[in-house]
Structure formats: C-alpha cells, structure tokens
Amino acid sequence: MTRQPASRPGAGSRRPRPVAPWVRTRLRTAPGTAAAFGVLVLLTAFLAAAFPRAVDAYENRGLRHTVTDAPTTRSVLEVTTPGPGLTGSEEAREASLRSGALAEAYEKVLDALGGPLRAVPGESSYGVQTGVPLPALDTWLPRPDAVPPHMTLVAQNGLAEHSAVTDGRLPRAGGDVTSRTTEVEAAVTTRTAKTLGIETGSVIHVGGANGPALTVRVTGIVEPRSPQGSYWSFNEVLGAPGLGATPGSPPSVYWRAALLLAPDAAPALLGTLGAPQPYWRVAPETARLTAQDVPELTERLAALEDGPGLIRLKDTIDENADVTTDLDGVLGDFEAMRSAISPVVAVAAFGIGSVAVVVVAMAGGLFAARRRAELALLRSRGGSLAGIGGRLLAETAVVAVPAAALGLALAVLAVDDARTGYAVAAAAAVAAVACAALPVRAVVGHRVPLAHGGRDDLTLARPGRRRTVAELTLLVLAVGAVTALRRRGTSDAGDHLTSAAPVLVALIAALVLVRLYPLPLRWAARPAARLRGAVGYLSLARAGRSSAVGALPLLALLLALATAGFGGSVLAGVDDARARAALLATGADARVSGEGDSVALPPGAERAVRAVPGVRSVTAVQIEHALTLPAAGRQADAPAVSLVAADPDAYASLARGLDLGEFPAAALRPGADPQVLRAVASPGVAAWLGSGRHRIDAVAGTFTVEIAAVRERTPAVASKEFLVVDGSRLESRAPSALLVTGGQVDGEALRAAARELGGDLTVRLRAEARAGFTDSPLQAGAERIYTAAIGAGAGYAVLALMLSLLQSAPERTTLLARLRTMGLTTRQGRTLLGLEALPPALLAAAGGALVGWATIGLLAPGVDLVRLALAAAPGVAPVDDVSLRADAWSLALPATAVVLLAAAVAGVQAWWAGRRGSVKELRAGDMR
Structure with missing residues (x-):
C-alpha cells in the first residue's frame, strides 16, 4: 500500500x-x-x-x-451660652431655658458636627446649670472650717435613663416653673447623700445672704448607672461631692456638691444669683473612628472652635455661643x-x-x-x-x-x-x-x-565592565544616601530614607564583601596547601571561588540579620525603659507608704513587712516634699526639693543593689564637725546651695548641711531634685515609706499586712508598675509587628541560606562522588562540605552583626524610646537616661544561628550524598 x-x-x-x-x-x-x-x-x-x-x-x-x-473634660465638646440677658421679656428668658428649646438647639449642635465627628447619644447631654455655685444656708450640713457647702444646681436631660432610684422618686417640675418660683424639687446621688448627710425629704436653702434664696426639696436619691461615662464625669461634682478651698492665706476648706433638678425646672434659676448657663455637651463616638480620620477631625474641631462652624452656631443658637474642647x-x-x-x-x-x-x-x-x-x-x-x-x-x-x-x-x-x-x-x-x-x-x-558545561565560579566568571559600573553606581548612591541621612539627622519625615537605612547599609556591605571575600580565602589557601591532607586546602580553595557566595544571598542574609538585630535592640531598649520607669516609680521591688509619702507609718510597720514571704530587705525612709532651700539673696525661685532621711548603711546598700544613684555610706556619716549633716544631693540642689554649709528649715527639724556627694537619681523619690541625709540625726524622726526588695515579693500578703497595720497605707509593686506601661494598643501593636518582623526575617534568612546551598548542591554532590573515587572517605567528605560552607556563613554572620550595629548607631538619635515605651503612662517620672543602643544578644544570637544552620545543612547534604552511589553521579559525557 x-x-x-x-x-x-x-x-x-x-x-x-x-x-x-x-x-x-x-x-x-x-x-x-x-x-x-x-x-x-x-x-x-x-x-x-x-x-x-x-x-x-x-x-x-x-x-x-x-x-x-x-478624661471627659478633655474629650467632650461643650457648647455654652451666657444665658438669657436682661434686655428680653421675662417670658422669652424663661422659654430659652425650657427643655424644648434646649432640645431644639441640641439638634442644631449635632447638625454642625459633620464628617467623622459624631456624637454618642447615650453619653451626650444638655441642660442648664448655675455658673456660680450657691452657698447652702442650712446649719445641719457639714461645714469644714465653718464654710457652708456650695451647691451647683443642674437641670440636665436624661436623668431617669442614666440613674437608678435607690430611695424616693425623681424630681418633678410641678405646674409652670418661672423665675418667680421659690421652691423646686431635686435629687442627689448616693455619694453626695452619704457625705453631706442628705436624706429623702431634706430641705436645702441655697442663695446668698444678700440675695434671694431658693428652697430645694430632695425627693430622691439616685445611683449613677455609668459613673465613668461622660454624662456624669464631665462635671466633677455631679456624681460625688468634692472639697474646695477659699482664696487667701490660710485657705478655708468647704464642700462642693450638685443638686439635680428636673429639666423643666431650669427657669427657677433665673431668680437666683447663680448665673444660669445653658450647655450642650457632645461625647465623641469612637466605634467608627479610624486613624485616617484624624486630619479631617482636627479640621472640624478647629472650625467649630474658631472658624465657620462656630459662626454657624452663633447664627442658629446664640450670638455669644462658645465652643470649648481639648479633643484636638x-x-x-x-x-x-x-x-x-x-x-x-x-x-x-x-x-x-x-x-x-x-x-x-x-x-x-x-x-x-x-x-x-x-x-x-x-x-x-x-x-x-x-x-x-x-x-x-x-x-x-x-x-x-x-x-x-x-x-x-x-x-x-x-x-x-x-x-x-x-x-x-x-x-x-x-x-x-x-x-x-x-x-x-x-x-x-x-x-x-551559552556553551554547555561552562564553569560558574568566581575564578572564571569574573564580573564584567557593566556589572562593575552598576555596582559602583549603587555603592555611590547608597553611600551618598547614608551620608545625607547622617548629616541631616533622622527628624525629617519628608521621605523614607530613614526607614531604608538598614537596606542601604546592607547593600553597601554586600557589594563590598562580595568583592573582598575571595582574597583572604585565597591567601589562607596558600599555606594550607603545604599541610598534610587535602581537605583543608580544597575547602578554602572552593570557598574562595564558589558561586554560592553571590550578592543576592549575602544581601538577603545581611538584611535579615540587620533587621533582627535592630528590632531586638529596640525591643530590649523598650523593656529597659519600662523597667527603669517602674524602678523610679516604686524605688524598689515594692513600696509601702503613707498618704503622699509624707504621713508617718504606724508603729511596727517595718517589722510586719519584714515578715511577708519573699521580702529580702526593708529600708525605712522619711520623705518630705516641697522642701524650701535657703534663697541666699537670689532673685530666682528655689527648685522644688524632696528631703529623704534614712539610715546611711541600709540606704547606701539599697542604692547599690538597685544601681540607682550608688554612693558610699560614708557620704552620710558625720564628718569633722558632728553638728553638720553630710548629704547626697542632686545636681540642681548642689548647684543651688554651692559649697560650704547651709541651714535648712524642714518639718523634721532645723539642721545644717553640707554636700558630700552628687548623684543624678536616688531610690526613695522619683523627682530629680533631692537631698538625702542621715535620718537618725533629725529632731523629728518619723519614717513615712518602706522600700522593700525581694525577688518574689507576695503582693497579696504585703497588702494584707498593710491593712492589718491600719491607716491609709499604699502598696505599690514594681512588677505591677512595669505591666501598666503597655496599655496602649498603639504600643502593643507596634511591638507585635516588630516581633513578627523579626520572626519573618529569621525565616527568610533560613530560606536564603537554603536556596544558596541548594543552587550549588548538584555540583557539590558530583564533586564528592569524584573525590570518593580518588580515595576520599565519607568522614573527609563531610568535613570538606562543612569547611566549605563555614566561610560564607561566617561572612554573612559577621556582616549581618556589623550592619545591625551600624544601623543602630545611625538611627539611634531619631528613635524616641521613652515615648515608644511609656506613652501609655504619661504621669510617670521622666526617664531621660534611656537611649537606643546595640543589644549584644540580638546581634549575636541570629548570627550564631546562621553559622550553625549552615553547618547543619552542609552535614545533611554530605550525609545524603554519601548514601547515593558514585555511579549515579558520574555518568559518561556529564560535564558537571
């Protein structure tokens, strides 16, 4: 076919x-x-x-x-007006204070917000209150220093929704309340009733001796449902009474409290001298607030405080309307x-x-x-x-x-x-x-x-001109960028040059190391050639020309190690800053003190604290704040100084153990003149007093002091200005604080011992103070991201090392097979691969540690560790002696891990190659 x-x-x-x-x-x-x-x-x-x-x-x-x-006083936006003037009719003045008119104005305030500024209906409020507190004329009310309580009359909306009646009923506005009404109903909170002795049915007369008086009948006692919410906490006396002081010297103390009227009873305040003032308070909603809303939110607040938004409120509510807030x-x-x-x-x-x-x-x-x-x-x-x-x-x-x-x-x-x-x-x-x-x-x-079978190593595959020019260009650009960054500092946030510093430094190091790497290995291979055995010479010769040591693997390892080292140093620095701040806040592992560190401790306090489990030592100190230094004819005001009186040996041992202003105990012991107290002072106090002897008038007695040592810090007080003396030589010896040390102080037992001693004692633990510095989600989130970045960097470093070794794995396996036919033993083969992989791993480890150290030195001036670590606790003592510095463990551990991992991979590769026969690897015509 x-x-x-x-x-x-x-x-x-x-x-x-x-x-x-x-x-x-x-x-x-x-x-x-x-x-x-x-x-x-x-x-x-x-x-x-x-x-x-x-x-x-x-x-x-x-x-x-x-x-x-x-605080709600900062976050809440308040709109106020001066109240109805005297020019209008009485009916118009009264109508402007009724709940209907206030509610209508409240809707206009909400309409003026707009954008991301939204109100929380449940916490926002409006009403009328007396701008001038009125004295209560009843003698049965408590009167510290013979001054009558001052009452703020508040007619605020939503009292029924925000409180629970514990006794009686809520106030009502019977009939048509006007400015001529002389009696109204009111409610008080449970804390106000307990403190001032008010009961349901009590009658309180408020007003001035020379002005009209208003009779207030208490019809009920209420308990706030959310005392910390904006509704109750914006006005500090709304939920609980507080103490006030009259001007003058000496000041007189009196109680300040609030009487809660019905919303429609506000017109009755016009008949008093309390200057009734309408207000509208807006609690900002945060559930839908995002960080991207901050610029627009800031602009909205600026417009409402002094801009177009305020003008619209003046046009719609009152020409004298004013907006106040510290939300910005x-x-x-x-x-x-x-x-x-x-x-x-x-x-x-x-x-x-x-x-x-x-x-x-x-x-x-x-x-x-x-x-x-x-x-x-x-x-x-x-x-x-x-x-x-x-x-x-x-x-x-x-x-x-x-x-x-x-x-x-x-x-x-x-x-x-x-x-x-x-x-x-x-x-x-x-x-x-x-x-x-x-x-x-x-x-x-x-x-x-390409021709088949060409060698690919650093001996024959020499970099060409184009690669040399490209590397020099990158090197010049990187050096220039790092130099510019170093000169201008790290405060300029106009670009990302600061954040790219590790990449730039690693790029410089990688380009330089790749070029210089073969030279020392080739120099070391020459004397190794004269040694007995070929393993050492072969490993050095191959490591000096291996293609596995390229720019990309080395750059990846350098970047990963530098980022891990920098991140570990940042986290270590943050931890050091918080530990330092916690130590300054407590002065020891634990602190037991009286109110304000100034009230004397009960008898037997030191003995009771010593018996608590975990306590190693207890140092009793007497603290006096606001010590007045002699002016010595100076015009400037003397600094605020804290006086610390303690036993010289115990206090010196405490300062030495805590590494906080260590000084010799002899600095507090008597000198040549036993009548003069030798002291340890802060630099500011030492500069103010100068040399010589000075007479100090303190609550603990009058004494003459001379400065024997100057230290920046001392354990007993967090303030930077202090004066430490021997407490046994004071006229009035009354310890006010106990500084406790111990690795495992039982906080519950310590607080139980303080309660048994009686008095108002405060117990503070260093560990609890340290844990309180991490409340901010911004800080905690950044730390979690950095921890994850360190882990990801370690993973990528391992992957880069594995890829670089896998790329040369076939050629190494073939080499072992050939050398095995020449008599190389299995142990020698493993040693050869291990020694060959060691120089590149050492190069990457040393380079990574060096790049990390250089990055830390480059970025340290621009890294605010104090704000990063302590922004969640703005009231702590200032910590100005903490800066970013290289952490040895953060630099050494990742570098050591790279070396060990490279050795382990080389060993596994040699073991695997030893299991395979040489015939499979050496095939006729194979040019590997």
Whole structure:
C-alpha cells in the first residue's frame, strides 16, 4: 500500500494545536517545584498584605483607646451660652431655658458636627446649670472650717435613663416653673447623700445672704448607672461631692456638691444669683473612628472652635455661643505617639520587604540555574528571548497569581478593621516580582547562546565592565544616601530614607564583601596547601571561588540579620525603659507608704513587712516634699526639693543593689564637725546651695548641711531634685515609706499586712508598675509587628541560606562522588562540605552583626524610646537616661544561628550524598 504524502495546509487553514502545551507540561514535569514556589509566594503575599492592615488595625485601636481613655473634660465638646440677658421679656428668658428649646438647639449642635465627628447619644447631654455655685444656708450640713457647702444646681436631660432610684422618686417640675418660683424639687446621688448627710425629704436653702434664696426639696436619691461615662464625669461634682478651698492665706476648706433638678425646672434659676448657663455637651463616638480620620477631625474641631462652624452656631443658637474642647489636644497626643512609633515600624517593613524581594529573586535564580541546560538548548536551536521569556512568564504566573490572591484573602480574613487598598497593592507587587523573577534571570543569563558545561565560579566568571559600573553606581548612591541621612539627622519625615537605612547599609556591605571575600580565602589557601591532607586546602580553595557566595544571598542574609538585630535592640531598649520607669516609680521591688509619702507609718510597720514571704530587705525612709532651700539673696525661685532621711548603711546598700544613684555610706556619716549633716544631693540642689554649709528649715527639724556627694537619681523619690541625709540625726524622726526588695515579693500578703497595720497605707509593686506601661494598643501593636518582623526575617534568612546551598548542591554532590573515587572517605567528605560552607556563613554572620550595629548607631538619635515605651503612662517620672543602643544578644544570637544552620545543612547534604552511589553521579559525557 502506497502511503500518500501529507498535504500542506492552505494559507487560510488554522495551525494545528500542540498536543502538550508548554505550561501544562512544565507543571506536570516538576509539580514539587511549582508547589514550593506557590507556598513561597503565598506566604510572602500574606505577610505583605497583612502588614499594612495590621498597622491600620492597631492605629485605629490606639486612636479609640486614646480618645476613650482621656478624661471627659478633655474629650467632650461643650457648647455654652451666657444665658438669657436682661434686655428680653421675662417670658422669652424663661422659654430659652425650657427643655424644648434646649432640645431644639441640641439638634442644631449635632447638625454642625459633620464628617467623622459624631456624637454618642447615650453619653451626650444638655441642660442648664448655675455658673456660680450657691452657698447652702442650712446649719445641719457639714461645714469644714465653718464654710457652708456650695451647691451647683443642674437641670440636665436624661436623668431617669442614666440613674437608678435607690430611695424616693425623681424630681418633678410641678405646674409652670418661672423665675418667680421659690421652691423646686431635686435629687442627689448616693455619694453626695452619704457625705453631706442628705436624706429623702431634706430641705436645702441655697442663695446668698444678700440675695434671694431658693428652697430645694430632695425627693430622691439616685445611683449613677455609668459613673465613668461622660454624662456624669464631665462635671466633677455631679456624681460625688468634692472639697474646695477659699482664696487667701490660710485657705478655708468647704464642700462642693450638685443638686439635680428636673429639666423643666431650669427657669427657677433665673431668680437666683447663680448665673444660669445653658450647655450642650457632645461625647465623641469612637466605634467608627479610624486613624485616617484624624486630619479631617482636627479640621472640624478647629472650625467649630474658631472658624465657620462656630459662626454657624452663633447664627442658629446664640450670638455669644462658645465652643470649648481639648479633643484636638488628645488627637495631638495620639499623633505624637504615632510619629514616634511609625519610623521604627517602617524600618521593619523596609528590611523584611527587601529580604522578601531578594529571596523571591533567589528562587527565580535557582530555577533558572537548574534549567540552564534546557534554556541553553532552546537558545541554540533558535529560540528568541521574547519567546522564552513569555513562556516562562506564563509558567510562573499560573502559580504565582493564584498564590498571591490566596495570600491576600488570608490576610483580609486574619486582620480586620483595616483598609484593603494597600493590602491589594502589596500582594500585587509580590505577584509581579514572583512572576518576573524567573523570566528576567533567564533572559539576562541567556542573552547569547551559552556553551554547555561552562564553569560558574568566581575564578572564571569574573564580573564584567557593566556589572562593575552598576555596582559602583549603587555603592555611590547608597553611600551618598547614608551620608545625607547622617548629616541631616533622622527628624525629617519628608521621605523614607530613614526607614531604608538598614537596606542601604546592607547593600553597601554586600557589594563590598562580595568583592573582598575571595582574597583572604585565597591567601589562607596558600599555606594550607603545604599541610598534610587535602581537605583543608580544597575547602578554602572552593570557598574562595564558589558561586554560592553571590550578592543576592549575602544581601538577603545581611538584611535579615540587620533587621533582627535592630528590632531586638529596640525591643530590649523598650523593656529597659519600662523597667527603669517602674524602678523610679516604686524605688524598689515594692513600696509601702503613707498618704503622699509624707504621713508617718504606724508603729511596727517595718517589722510586719519584714515578715511577708519573699521580702529580702526593708529600708525605712522619711520623705518630705516641697522642701524650701535657703534663697541666699537670689532673685530666682528655689527648685522644688524632696528631703529623704534614712539610715546611711541600709540606704547606701539599697542604692547599690538597685544601681540607682550608688554612693558610699560614708557620704552620710558625720564628718569633722558632728553638728553638720553630710548629704547626697542632686545636681540642681548642689548647684543651688554651692559649697560650704547651709541651714535648712524642714518639718523634721532645723539642721545644717553640707554636700558630700552628687548623684543624678536616688531610690526613695522619683523627682530629680533631692537631698538625702542621715535620718537618725533629725529632731523629728518619723519614717513615712518602706522600700522593700525581694525577688518574689507576695503582693497579696504585703497588702494584707498593710491593712492589718491600719491607716491609709499604699502598696505599690514594681512588677505591677512595669505591666501598666503597655496599655496602649498603639504600643502593643507596634511591638507585635516588630516581633513578627523579626520572626519573618529569621525565616527568610533560613530560606536564603537554603536556596544558596541548594543552587550549588548538584555540583557539590558530583564533586564528592569524584573525590570518593580518588580515595576520599565519607568522614573527609563531610568535613570538606562543612569547611566549605563555614566561610560564607561566617561572612554573612559577621556582616549581618556589623550592619545591625551600624544601623543602630545611625538611627539611634531619631528613635524616641521613652515615648515608644511609656506613652501609655504619661504621669510617670521622666526617664531621660534611656537611649537606643546595640543589644549584644540580638546581634549575636541570629548570627550564631546562621553559622550553625549552615553547618547543619552542609552535614545533611554530605550525609545524603554519601548514601547515593558514585555511579549515579558520574555518568559518561556529564560535564558537571
């Protein structure tokens, strides 16, 4: 049978579809490689997308916490008017204070807010109160210093919704209350009733002796439902009475309290001298507030306080309306904290982001190296760079794009309350880098057809002119950027040069080390050649020319180690700052003191505290604040000084053990003149008193003192100005505080002992003070991100090391097989691979530690550790002696781990190669 020749397709016919498409064939050929690449892209996309969302989330929580935690007197926006003037009719004046008119004005206030400034209906309020408290004329009310209580009459809306009646009933406005009404009903809170002795049915007469009096009948006692809410806490006397003082010397103390009237009883205040004042208080809603709303919110507040918003309120409510709030100050505090934290977090973002890009590029390089022969064959048979690059791009995109999309979805599910735009952009950037890594590396490496079997090491593959020029250009740019950063400082936030400092320093180190790395190894190989055995010489010679030591692996390791070292140093510095602040706040591991550290302790207090489990030592001190120093004819005011009186030996031992102003005990013991007390003083006190002897008048007695030592700090007081003397030589010896040391002080037992002693004793533990500095979500979120960044950096460092070793694994396996045929033992083979991997690992470890140390020195002036560590506790003692410095463990541990990991990988590789026969590795015609 004669076979007919196949006819050629016509010009209009379609080309037959290939039986095995390229992408499907490649994925079926190497499914493990594709899966590993997909996992790498998925994890990288997840981290890249989760980072901006995590920053948004903790900033949003931090803003809400800052606004919610601020005192209501700062966060609430209050609109007030002077009250009805005397020019209008009496009916109009009374109508302006009734609940209907106030509610209508309240709606206008809410309409004037707009934007992100919204009100919480349950905590916002409006009403009328007396601007001038009225004295209560009844003699049965308590009168400290013979001054009658001063009552603020408040007619506020929503009393029934915000309180629970414990006795009697709520007040009512019977009939039509006018300015001529002389008797009204009121309620008081339980704390007011208990303190002032008020009961249901009590009658209180308020008003001046020379003015009209108003009779107030108490119809009920109420308990606030939410005492800490804005409704009750904005006016400090609304929920509980307080003490006030009259001007003059000496001042007289009196009680201040509030009487809660019915809302429609406000017109009765016009008949008093209390200057009734309408008000509308808006509690800001924080549930939907985000950090991105801060600029607009600040503008809205500025417009309401002194701008178009205030003009509209004047037009709609009253021409004399005034808006007061410190919410803009609260937002300023948040912005200041965020500005201190953001640059530190950005350093982690730049460092880990750069490491991730380098590792993904290394993965593409590994795939390109493994398929070098395949791509070289395609090029030799006429394959174009565009065709090869397009096929490789399609091949990687099929894996990278779905993996990046899945990583984005996981990040969105894992982190809520955040924007999605930046996360999408970050995941898209990861997908783009992942898709381009293999095609770019392949196209660059196969610009011209390559000869099969060429060596790829630093001996023959010498850098060309273009690479030299590119490296010099990058080196000059990086050095210039670092120099500019060093000259201008780190306070300029106009660009991201500060945050990119680790990347720039690591780039400089990587370029320099890659160029200089082979030289010392080649010099060391020469004397090693004269030693017995070939293992040492072979390891040094191969390490000096191995292609595994390239710029990308070294850059990845340097970046990861530098970021881990910097992050560990920041976290260690934050912990040191908080530990220092806690020590300054307590003065020891625990502190038992009387009220204000000035009231004498009960007898037997020191003995009772010593018996508490975990207590090692107890130092009794007598503290006197606001000590007056002799003026000595100076015009300036003397500094506020704290006097500390203690036993010289015990107090000197305490200061030495705490490393807080250590001084010799002899500095407090009597000198040549036993009538003169020798003292340890702060620099400010020493400068004020100067040399010589000075007479001090204190509550503890009058004495003459001379300065024997000067120290910056002392354990007993947190103030920076102090004077420490021997307490046994004072006229009036009365210890007021106990400084307790001990590794495991039982706080519950210590508080129980203080309660048994009686008196109003305060117990403060150093551990509790330390834990109180981490309440801010902004700080806690930044620390969690940095901890995660350190972990991610360590993971990428391990991956970079593995990729660099995997790239040279086939060539090393072949080498071992060849040397084994020449008599190399299995133990010598393992030693060879271990010694060969050791110099690159040492180079990366030393370089990473050096880059981390340089980065810390470069960025230390711009890192505000005090604000980063203590912004959640603004009332703590100032800690100005804490700065960012290199933490030895943060630099040494990751570097040591890299060396150990490299040795372990080399050992595993040698063990695996030893299990395989030499025949499988040495095939005829193989040029590896």
